[in-house]
Amino acid sequence: MLEQLNEKDFGTPRRISEQEVTLEIDGMQVTVAAGTSIMRAAAEGGVNVPKLCATDSLEPFGSCRLCLVEIEGRKGYPASCTTPAEQGMKVRTQSPKLQALRKGVMELYKFVQQGGVLITEGGTATIFPEYNLTPGVTVEQGNAAARGCAINLLAQIKAALGDLDKVVRVVRIGGFVNSAPDFLDGPKVLNGASDLMVAAFGDKGRHARTTVGVASLPADAAVEVEGLFEVS
Numbered sequence: 059m060l061e062q063l064n065e066k067d068f069g070t071p072r073r074i075s076e077q078e079v080t081l082e083i084d085g086m087q088v089t090v091a092a093g094t095s096i097m098r099a100a101a102e103g104g105v106n107v108p109k110l111c112a113t114d115s116l117e118p119f120g121s122c123r124l125c126l127v128e129i130e131g132r133k134g135y136p137a138s139c140t141t142p143a144e145q146g147m148k149v150r151t152q153s154p155k156l157q158a159l160r161k162g163v164m165e166l167y168k169f170v171q172q173g174g175v176l177i178t179e180g181g182t183a184t185i186f187p188e189y190n191l192t193p194g195v196t197v198e199q200g201n202a203a204a205r206g207c208a209i210n211l212l213a214q215i216k217a218a219l220g221d222l223d224k225v226v227r228v229v230r231i232g233g234f235v236n237s238a239p240d241f242l243d244g245p246k247v248l249n250g251a252s253d254l255m256v257a258a259f260g261d262k263g264r265h266a267r268t269t270v271g272v273a274s275l276p277a278d279a280a281v282e283v284e285g286l287f288e289v290s
């Protein structure tokens with residue numbers, strides 16, 4: 059998986075369809091299969107939209123909000139990884155407003171490096187308001203949220219070091235699970251983050267871990283994950 063992370067990443071998986079749509083991205087005409095995300099359409103046309111939580115080996119889940127774009131005639135700033143390209147759409151990936159919004163997003167991604175140790179803050183690494191592990195939400199959804207947190211940690215590492223190959227060892231993962239007092243499956247939820255680390259780094263991804271259930275998390279996130287890494 060580490061090799062895959064270093065290859066060109068189109069942000070979202072390829073879509074296969076007999077139908078095609080043509081849209082305009084930054085003034086350039088791009089034709090893609092129906093169902094393709096704006097992010098992927100842009101990447102196929104040679105335009106890279108900034109991203110943290112999206113990768114073409116996973117379905118997008120729109121966590122980080124770094125990939126916002128402007129679409130002519132639409133209000134707001136949709137995430138390009140979760141918005142499908144449509145016929146005749148006109149998309150802008152760069153503007154002063156988008157730049158300001160992205161700067162705000164990046165300020166939420168924090169890390170500290172001291173010598174060979176990199177600590178990534180869990181903070182607002184992921185926001186899944188629909189995944190509060192109170193009644194009606196499954197362990198599987200929490201597990202997916204934790205996996206999303208781990209992907210965000212990889213993005214933070216890449217932002218800090220420029221290259222995931224500089225990770226010598228994943229030392230420790232700490233996880234907070236937004237859950238009711240009688241919820242006892244926190245470790246199963248955090249497995250989503252741990253499994254992702256092992257998938258990304260192999261044996262170097264095996265780590266010590268703490269899981270704590272909490273009454274609430276910022277922005278009603280389901281899971282918050284922080285990490286401690288030995289780096290070169």
Ligand code: FES
Nearest residue numbers: 120122123125139
């Ligand atoms: S890259 Fe689209 S929301 Fe994170």
